[in-house]
Amino acid sequence: MLGLDGFEVTLQIRGFNEYILIIAQTAFAIPKDVEKIMSSGFDDDISKSILKAQLKRIIRRYTSQQEPI
Numbered sequence: 001m002l003g004l005d006g007f008e009v010t011l012q013i014r015g016f017n018e019y020i021l022i023i024a025q026t027a028f029a030i031p032k033d034v035e036k037i038m039s040s041g042f043d044d045d046i047s048k049s050i051l052k053a054q055l056k057r058i059i060r061r062y063t064s065q066q067e068p069i
Contacts, residue, residue: 010041021062025050 004012010022024037029047037045044061046054 014041019041023058043044048050 006024009038010024013020013022022042024042024045025048026033026037026045027048031047034045044058
């Protein structure tokens with residue numbers, strides 16, 4: 001979205017839908033950044049470079065899928 005960052009978009013989405021899952025994708029994930037992400041309405045975060053195991057773990061965390069992907 002032009003002119004908006006992920007934090008602003010998340011705030012807007014939370015204004016009309018508090019249940020939708022929002023996962024931040026970040027380039028750097030120092031603890032201070034993760035804290036800001038989690039306190040800003042995101043449900044989770046994943047850092048670049050995304051490892052297959054990390055992505056699978058997040059998908060499983062938010063779905064009922066119990067079988068290996």
